[in-house]
Amino acid sequence: MEISPAALEACVARLRPRFPGVAMLPLQADFTRPLRLPPPPRAPARTLVFFPGSTLGNFVEAEAVRLLAAMRETIGRDGRALVGIDLVKDPALVEAAYNDAAGVTAEFTLNLLVRLNRELAADFDLSGFAHDARYVPQRERIETRLVSLRPQRVHVAGLAFDFAEGEAIEVEYSHKYTDRGFSALAARAGLEVVDGWGGEPEGFGLRLLRQAAR
Template sequence: MTIDPRLSADAPASPLPENGLFLADVWDGLGARRKSLPAKYFYDAAGSALFEKITVLPEYYPTRTELRILDERGPEIAARLPEGAALVEFGSGSTVKLRRLLRHLPGLSAYVPVDVSGEFLAEQARVLRADFPDLPVEPVAADFTRPFALPPSLSGRPLAGFFPGSTIGNFEPAEAARLLDVFGRILGEGATLILGVDLVKDRDVLEAAYDDAAGVTAAFNLNLLHRINRELGGDIDPASFAHRALFNEAESRIEMHLVSRVAQTVRVAGRAFPFAEGESIHTENSCKYTIESFRALAARAGWSALDAWTDTDGLFSVHALRRAG
């Protein structure tokens, strides 16, 4: 359920418990000196549908480039996984990229998709079992950014992790190192990890990928404001904010912002937040690495480099790492 938007903006609303963390994060983020909102809130049903559209845009190279690497270098990537391994995919989502790898892994002993949505996982597992009847599929509903228990049936099997899609770039480097350490603690000593990492490249290419001509990424960013209005009783006019994407060279990251077009005050569940004209809400980072800088980050988290594969244009990379034993 959502908060009734007809509630008086001057009287504090009482959000239902499932919206409590969302509201707390919005209040904290909009109340900060430098306003920001967690990128995880992009992905309601509307946001997820918009992101799927983003992945096929001509400007958005990461998805198609990673798929091409998995297709062209799949046998080499699969060879880095031990025979009889169980593959744990963190934040599994759809199985498009997994399927590119599965064709090269006939000896895989189990697949463990991990996602916060148990209902979504169950459906993905059902479809995958139908297509790969000989592959045991054991979904785990969990937050992959925190330690969780793997199914007991995996005991004694060699373990490998799969983290495609350059999601690692959405974490600041220190956070990314902590996440890689979490993966290592879940998978254990000697485990292998295959993951996608976006690379540093020309500013124009990077910024176009996050600010497409059709305006789909802008709609994706602005949907966050629509979601706040729907679920938290906000009175924000999304048309009074503009999408902005820029490459912060010093931090080696793309930043997405929502920039206030005018001086205004918005309210969320009865709390007011003033904006100056031109003031922004920082909504997402996407860190970009070189092969060497990512390997250095992984080493700090207890992983050693095995291999890295890139496309011919050097846009994207897929890494194989080994957990220290």
């Protein structure tokens, strides 16, 4: 499943020759919205939802619960969901990852303004904003912002926005989880953790979920 049709087609074109015995049913969709899965060629014995990476951490808590609850409905009573999570670790390590010396993350963040200029007729001056990513221990998350370096006015889609020096645009959250915290989050969505891989040495994990017993 992928929101970009070009990326979806390219992925399936690579995988089909490698796994000719696997039926692949590409679905262009936004996973945050209700899904209508294409009919499989044969009835599945069990459904597995695989949500890799650490995308769940980009959602605030209520949104993450809704997404996990949608997975619960998709997998049914006998299915499973395999979810990737970024784990809580040394804040210095986390901040270093989001403020890399090569400036890759900063370039990625500033590209948001490039897209706004191109697609919404905005006039952001990229030299007037700086990438800023900080770990907030109380919320166990990285908060990424674009900070205005001077007073300035920007136009987006015909509307004017004034920025003071130091004023920020919130770009992204990236939550980090403890196993206890993730289990509690899953429980709110009617799921329970039944297995897991990865932990403190790796700083990242996969957790297997099923519908919680009622």
